[in-house]
Amino acid sequence: MPARRIGEDWRFNRAAIMEWLQGERPLGADELAIQRGRGDCSRDPLVLAEASPTASPEPVKPIGEAPTGPTAEEVARRDQGVLLRRGSATLEPSVSYSRQTRDNFPSLRVEQSTTTASLAARYGILDDLQISGQILGIYRRTDIFAEDFNTGIGITDKDTDSYFGDMGLSLQGVALRENIGRPSITWSIDTVLPTGPGDTGIGAGLVLSKTYDPVVIYTGFNYLYGSDIDRSDPRRVLAENNLSLNFGYTYAVNDSVAFSGALSGFYRSSDDAGTAIPLETETYLLQLGMTWQLTPRLFIEPVVFVSIGGAAPDMNFVLTMPYNF
Secondary structure (H helix, E strand, O other), X not given: OOOEEEOOEEEOOHHHHHHHHOOXXXXXXXXXXXXXXXXXXXXXXXXXXXXXXXXXXXXXXXXXXXXXXXXXXXXXXXXXXXXXXXXXXXXXXXXXXXXXXXXXXXXXXXEEEEEXXXXXXXXXXXXXXXXXXXXXXXXXXXXXXXXXXXXXXXXXXEEEEEEEOOEEEEXXXXXXXXXXXXXXXXXXXXXXXXXXXXXXXXXXXXXXXXXXXXXXXXXXXXXXXXXXXXXXXXXXXXXXXXXXXXXXXXXXXXXXXXXXXXXXXXEEOOOOOOOOOOOOOEEEEEEEEEEEEOOOOEEEEEEEEEEEOOOOOOEEEEEEOOEEO
């Protein structure tokens, strides 16, 4: 929108905005005076600059400044339906910490903490088509506190495990762009490659998002078929059928900060894992996060996940720092 910044204030000219809305170029000072056609323009500083004999012979610049950074909507929708432009790339290192506690008071308590470091990358093949991938390393510690029923003495068992996870690859594209009365639709084709414990899978998903300035509402679902799985191995997380649903929003505070929240549900088919107790098939998470643009290229995104409906309110904290090239 045609405007000029003076100090901390933005100044707008009615005639320039009307021309801009009609698709014309922004007007110069002399053209503005002609367009007005009424009133006394002799005290208009732009006109005075044109008429002054000491004025610079250089032509007056158009009223308006090109944006130097992303808009509030772009910050809010960084991960909801907005794909990279052709030739652009983003590197996203992140670290997460999660803690789970299962307490069968007074005889047994299991505490498990997991630290995960991951590196994700995205590349814009075309304006509406991008490819992304993620690799991760995992360190897990499990502490078991139990009571010997025969002696009444406490028993402690501690175990640590570290390994690389399986790689995820996705191809994403825009099926429909947002317009009045309709949302944007983004599709994805996803795959899991056995670079770590050995899970293999392939699937697809859709994300629908709609902007109600300054709020973006989105919902999505994803299905992944596990072609090579082993539920008896605690390192391997895929079942034969894996379905995820989510509904959330982002609120753009300004062109640098956006807050987000989402409710996600995950379903995994109950495959025979060779254990007496069936594995959990449903999980629900509440997500609260923020996107903060530190520089024109660098973002920071802290996110907290809290389990809903389980035996304990498990917590997972994730810190991501995307960098745009």
